[in-house]
Amino acid sequence: MQMSLRWFGSKFDTVTLKQIKQIPGVEGVITTLYDIPAGEVWPIEKIQALKAEVESADLKVLGIESVNIHDAIKIGSPERDQYIANYIETLDNLGKEGITTVCYNFMPVFDWTRTDLAKMRHDGSTVMAYDQSVIDNINPQTFFDQTTSNSKGFEMPGWEPERLAKVQELFAAYAEVSEEKLFDNLVYFLKAIQPVCEKYGIKMAIHPDDPAWPVFNLPRIITSKEKILKLMKAVDAPFNGLTFCAGSFGTNPKNDLPGIIRALPGRIHFAHVRNLQHFSPGVFEEAAHLSRDGSFDLYEIVKALYDIGFDGPVRPDHGRMIWDEVAMPGYGLYDRALGATYINGLYEAIQKNDQRK
Numbered sequence: 001m002q003m004s005l006r007w008f009g010s011k012f013d014t015v016t017l018k019q020i021k022q023i024p025g026v027e028g029v030i031t032t033l034y035d036i037p038a039g040e041v042w043p044i045e046k047i048q049a050l051k052a053e054v055e056s057a058d059l060k061v062l063g064i065e066s067v068n069i070h071d072a073i074k075i076g077s078p079e080r081d082q083y084i085a086n087y088i089e090t091l092d093n094l095g096k097e098g099i100t101t102v103c104y105n106f107m108p109v110f111d112w113t114r115t116d117l118a119k120m121r122h123d124g125s126t127v128m129a130y131d132q133s134v135i136d137n138i139n140p141q142t143f144f145d146q147t148t149s150n151s152k153g154f155e156m157p158g159w160e161p162e163r164l165a166k167v168q169e170l171f172a173a174y175a176e177v178s179e180e181k182l183f184d185n186l187v188y189f190l191k192a193i194q195p196v197c198e199k200y201g202i203k204m205a206i207h208p209d210d211p212a213w214p215v216f217n218l219p220r221i222i223t224s225k226e227k228i229l230k231l232m233k234a235v236d237a238p239f240n241g242l243t244f245c246a247g248s249f250g251t252n253p254k255n256d257l258p259g260i261i262r263a264l265p266g267r268i269h270f271a272h273v274r275n276l277q278h279f280s281p282g283v284f285e286e287a288a289h290l291s292r293d294g295s296f297d298l299y300e301i302v303k304a305l306y307d308i309g310f311d312g313p314v315r316p317d318h319g320r321m322i323w324d325e326v327a328m329p330g331y332g333l334y335d336r337a338l339g340a341t342y343i344n345g346l347y348e349a350i351q352k353n354d355q356r357k
């Protein structure tokens with residue numbers, strides 16, 4: 001397991017590489033070229049500059065989150081082959097630079113969705129929260145406008161203004177896309193990128209849908225153990241893997257998180273480890289990483305990763321906003337540093353316990 005922190009680049013992140021370097025056990029960052037719109041080729045010079053910047057802080061680029069997928073690919077419209085060709089060129093450039101873990105998602109229109117970006121918690125921190133009844137009573141355009149105006153001026157991952165300015169058009173374009181069609185379009189995409197991935201040993205790590213059910217009636221296809229296994233079988237090659245995200249699968253309390261991990265040896269390429277607190281079906285808020293602060297057993301999650309021999313990058317996920325920090329919702333320094341330290345502690349205990357048997 002390689003401990004990492006997500007970093008959006010010096011132009012966009014309030015957290016510096018110097019700060020990240022000082023979190024014990026963090027070997028590198030999971031980063032991106034945040035200002036390149038989905039669908040465009042990532043120029044190799046920009047990848048090289050990003051890598052040089054990270055390495056000059058004595059950290060590694062442990063993976064990319066995300067190389068986003070253009071909607072034409074998800075919809076399966078006639079321009080998709082051009083966008084897939086662009087994606088392949090980006091992967092080729094990443095592969096040449098030795099960057100071989102790529103996280104992406106296949107969620108239509110909205111990426112991860114929360115109905116409150118700063119809900120006050122019992123401990124005085126603020127967290128992101130979700131209440132399905134809010135979604136049921138708002139139209140998508142208003143929801144998008146509200147979310148972006150509540151994000152304290154930060155552009156949030158997956159909520160690119162230029163793409164979502166046209167929410168209505170996007171919804172119209174997805175009107176004919178059923179769950180089956182979306183799945184087939186994903187398989188088509190994966191088969192097309194398979195050669196470049198295999199050439200460089202690139203591991204594609206799909207991020208589950210968050211929350212793990214349809215939002216605004218848009219189809220969602222990576223929501224449970226059965227669904228991810230279906231995808232693993234449809235393109236049955238090691239490059240086709242998962243970003244195990246506890247917070248996303250865990251939005252549905254019926255998902256057995258350690259069980260999902262144990263079902264996927266060799267196919268988990270990246271892990272997001274965090275905790276949520278459930279209140280009632282469709283109503284939850286994010287919690288501190290500590291097991292007893294929320295509804296998940298983080299020990300069992302880290303133990304399952306250890307037991308399947310997971311050796312890829314892991315990162316703490318959305319943190320609470322604490323100690324008066326001002327940062328992108330979910331992505332401040334302090335609570336994620338506490339999360340990394342906690343996960344490292346769990347891992348050390350599990351490993352030593354195992355070695356002493």
Ligand code: DNO
Pocket residue numbers: 065066103104105111112157158207318330
């Ligand atoms: C939210 C993130 C997601 C994730 C993408 C992966 O904070 O977990 O935006 O990065 O879905 O492509």
